[in-house]
Amino acid sequence: MPCVWPLCSPPPPPPPPPPTEVYAVLATGALLAAGACCVYLSASSRPLGSLSPPALTMLAFAVNVASVSLPGRFDSNLEDGVAPWPTLFAPAGFAFAIWGLIYLGEACGVAAVWLRRHDKPLQHAAAAASRGWLAACAAQALWCAAFRPWALSRLWLSAALLAVDALALLSSQRAFYAQPPPPRVPLALVGWPRSLHLGWLSAAALVNLNAFVGHAALGAPAALAAAALSLAAALAAALAYLRLGLRAAALAVAWALFGLSQGAAVGRDAAALGPAAVEGLSLAYLVGALVVLLCLPLAAAPPAAPRPQVRVGVGVIAQRQDGRLLMGERLGAHGANKMSFPGGHVEMGESWEQTALRELAEETGLAAPDATHVATTNDVMPGDNKHYVTFFMLVRLPAGAANPVNLEPEKCGGWSWYTWDEIKAIPEDRLFVPVVNLLASGYKPPLRFW
Numbered sequence: 001m002p003c004v005w006p007l008c009s010p011p012p013p014p015p016p017p018p019p020t021e022v023y024a025v026l027a028t029g030a031l032l033a034a035g036a037c038c039v040y041l042s043a044s045s046r047p048l049g050s051l052s053p054p055a056l057t058m059l060a061f062a063v064n065v066a067s068v069s070l071p072g073r074f075d076s077n078l079e080d081g082v083a084p085w086p087t088l089f090a091p092a093g094f095a096f097a098i099w100g101l102i103y104l105g106e107a108c109g110v111a112a113v114w115l116r117r118h119d120k121p122l123q124h125a126a127a128a129a130s131r132g133w134l135a136a137c138a139a140q141a142l143w144c145a146a147f148r149p150w151a152l153s154r155l156w157l158s159a160a161l162l163a164v165d166a167l168a169l170l171s172s173q174r175a176f177y178a179q180p181p182p183p184r185v186p187l188a189l190v191g192w193p194r195s196l197h198l199g200w201l202s203a204a205a206l207v208n209l210n211a212f213v214g215h216a217a218l219g220a221p222a223a224l225a226a227a228a229l230s231l232a233a234a235l236a237a238a239l240a241y242l243r244l245g246l247r248a249a250a251l252a253v254a255w256a257l258f259g260l261s262q263g264a265a266v267g268r269d270a271a272a273l274g275p276a277a278v279e280g281l282s283l284a285y286l287v288g289a290l291v292v293l294l295c296l297p298l299a300a301a302p303p304a305a306p307r308p309q310v311r312v313g314v315g316v317i318a319q320r321q322d323g324r325l326l327m328g329e330r331l332g333a334h335g336a337n338k339m340s341f342p343g344g345h346v347e348m349g350e351s352w353e354q355t356a357l358r359e360l361a362e363e364t365g366l367a368a369p370d371a372t373h374v375a376t377t378n379d380v381m382p383g384d385n386k387h388y389v390t391f392f393m394l395v396r397l398p399a400g401a402a403n404p405v406n407l408e409p410e411k412c413g414g415w416s417w418y419t420w421d422e423i424k425a426i427p428e429d430r431l432f433v434p435v436v437n438l439l440a441s442g443y444k445p446p447l448r449f450w
Contacts, residue, residue: 020150023150024150024151024154027145027150027151028151028154028157031142031145031146031157031161032157032160034138034142035139035142035160035161035164037138038135038136038138038139038142038164038165038168039135039164039167039168041131041134041135041138041168042131042132042135042136042167042168042171042172043171044131045332045410052117053113053123053126053127053130054113054114054117054123054126056130056133056134057110057113057114057126057130057133058110058113058114060130060133060134060136060137060138061106061107061110061137063137063138063141064137064140064141065103066141067140067141067144067145068103068140068144070144072148072149073144073147073148074147074148074149075096075147085152085155085211085214085215085267086214086215086217086223086266086267086268086269086270087207087210087211087213087214087223087265087266087267087269088210088214088223088224088226088227088265088269088270088273088278088281089206089207089210089211089226089227089230089260089265090207090210090211090260090263090264090265090266091203091207091256091259091260091262091263092259092260092262092263092264094259094262095255095256095258095259095260095262095263096259098196098200098252098255099200101193101196102193102196102197102200104193105189105192105193105196106193106194106197108189108193109186109189109190109191109193109194111189112185112186112189112190113126113186113190116186119182119183119186120382121179121180121181121182121183121385122182122183122186122187122190124179124180124384124385125176125177125179125180125181125182125187125190126176126190128175128176128178128179129172129173129175129176130172131171131172131175132168132169132170132171132172132173132175133168133169133172133194135168135171135172136165136166136168136169136172136197139161139162139164139165139168140165142161142164143158143161143162143165146158146161147208152215153215154212155208155209155211155212155215156208156209156212158208159205159206159208159209159211159212162201162204162205162208163205165201165205166198166201166202166205169194169197169198169201170198172194173191173194173195173198173246173249174244176190176191176194177191177245179385180385191248192248193248195241195246195247195248195249195252196248196249196251196252197252198241198246198249198252199237199238199241199246199248199249199250199251199252199253199255199256200252200253200255200256202234202237202249202252202253203234203252203253203256203257204256206230206233206234207230207256209226209230210223210226210227210230213226214267214269217268219269220268220269220272220273223269223273224269224273224277224281227281228281228284231257231284231285231288234253234256234257234288235253235288235291235292237253238250238253238254238292238295239292239295241253242295242296242298242299242300243299243300244300245299245300246299247296247299250292250295250296250299251292251293251296253292254288254289254292254293255289257285257286257288257289257292258285258286258289260282260285261282261283261285261286261289262282263282265278265281265282309387310387310388310389311345311386311387311388311389312345312346312388312389312390312391313343313344313345313346313379313388313389313390313391313434314343314344314345314346314352314355314356314359314390314391314392314393315340315341315342315343315390315391315392315393315434315435315438316341316342316343316356316359316360316371316392316393316395317341317374317392317393317394317395317445318341318342318360318364318366318368318395318397318404319394319395319396319397319445319446320397320401320417321396321397321399323419323420323445323446323447324417324418324419325341325417325418325419325420325423325445326341326342326364326366326404326415326416326417326418327339327340327341327415327416327418327423328340328342328406328412328413328414328415328416329412329413329414330411330412330413330432331409331410331411331412331413332410332411333411334381334384334386335381335384335432335433337430338430338431338432339423339426339430339431339432339435340431340432340434340435341392341435342359342360342363342364342415343356343359343390343434344359344362344363346391352371352373352391352393353370353371353372353373353393355393356371356393356395357370357371357395360395362407362408363406363407363408363411363412364404364405364406364407364415365402365404365405365407366397366401366402366404367401368395368396368397368398368401369398370395371393371394371395372393372394372395373391373392373393373394374392374393374394374443374445375391375392375438375441375443376389376390376391376392377389377390377392377434377437377438377441378437379433379434379437380433381433388434390434390437390438392434392438392443394445420444420445420447423435423439424439
């Protein structure tokens with residue numbers, strides 16, 4: 001009698017997934033991980049390396065342009081602007097002409113940053129915005145990789161990457177406008193195209209999300225709910241941009257809503273809802289665009305940079321018994337990549353001695369019984385829009401003191417011991433401004449102590 005499953009043998013193993021599906025899963029994971037890195041990059045305060053703001057701005061833009069120039073995306077193969085999936089939320093083809101205005105404007109902004117390298121306010125604002133700008137350009141490249149036929153069943157991925165792109169660009173724009181404003185023309189050349197880009201990305205993320213809902217065949221009620229919620233989200237985003245003073249971003253959202261009102265709802269969901277519901281949606285999109293336009297005059301001014309204040313700082317000249325002094329490379333803040341002594345701000349109610357001992361312990365783990373005031377410098381840093389009065393305190397470490405530990409690795413590249421002659425031999429452009437001024441004052445620490 002023949003053996004018949006399931007009576008006498010285990011079931012056969014399921015067939016392995018097709019190789020293309022395995023590759024798609026791996027690619028999806030890689031893109032999500034890269035998107036998370038973009039979020040971290042836009043939120044982190046770690047230095048970006050030795051590239052100047054003009055070079056970094058141009059490099060990021062070049063990556064962006066190169067990625068969007070590659071053929072094969074869905075939006076490069078649309079016939080008469082009609083989406084290849086069922087959707088109730090698709091702009092008319094003419095609306096995508098805004099990409100040309102965005103990229104032309106951003107090219108002019110990159111040129112302004114590159115050509116006006118002598119413009120300190122512009123360079124400072126570009127440097128503050130560069131982290132978010134780089135993350136946004138990288139996220140745009142990731143979206144270009146995801147918005148392709150291999151990811152047709154994963155249109156949520158392209159929506160998520162566009163959202164990351166918009167968040168990074170919003171971070172960049174807020175950092176840009178938080179700095180002392182450069183002259184009006186370069187300010188507009190850099191700021192307005194990026195704000196247009198921000199608004200269009202916000203709308204595009206919603207378009208991609210509705211594409212996912214339509215392709216997933218969740219049904220006409222779900223598609224209608226997604227379209228209505230997307231309209232509400234677009235209006236909320238536009239009003240938020242107006243509150244932040246980003247009029248161009250709100251204007252781009254209004255343009256997208258107008259494009260939606262002129263677009264064609266296609267597929268089974270539109271057919272199930274009927275012409276009346278589809279026309280009602282189009283009218284709602286048009287009204288939404290008009291609401292945003294009517295609110296434009298109510299937009300707040302871009303946030304003004306806080307008026308610079310003179311700050312009080314303490315530099316700690318920590319000396320061990322052989323006369324060597326402790327120095328490290330600054331990271332992340334003003335004076336990044338320059339050599340300096342430990343130190344920091346005087347806190348409310350502190351004496352200079354208390355500040356010196358506290359900062360030394362917080363940054364290096366070293367403890368000392370007292371600190372002595374030995375010099376004062378007036379440190380103006382126009383490139384960083386900062387002005388400090390720095391009190392230098394000499395701290396003589398006791399015999400047998402432990403080795404310093406880098407307790408704030410996000411702020412310092414590490415601690416090392418130097419003789420005074422070795423410090424004087426460091427090139428001036430590698431020294432923090434207060435240290436440069438200390439050397440210029442003629443101060444000289446004791447060679448050694450017992």
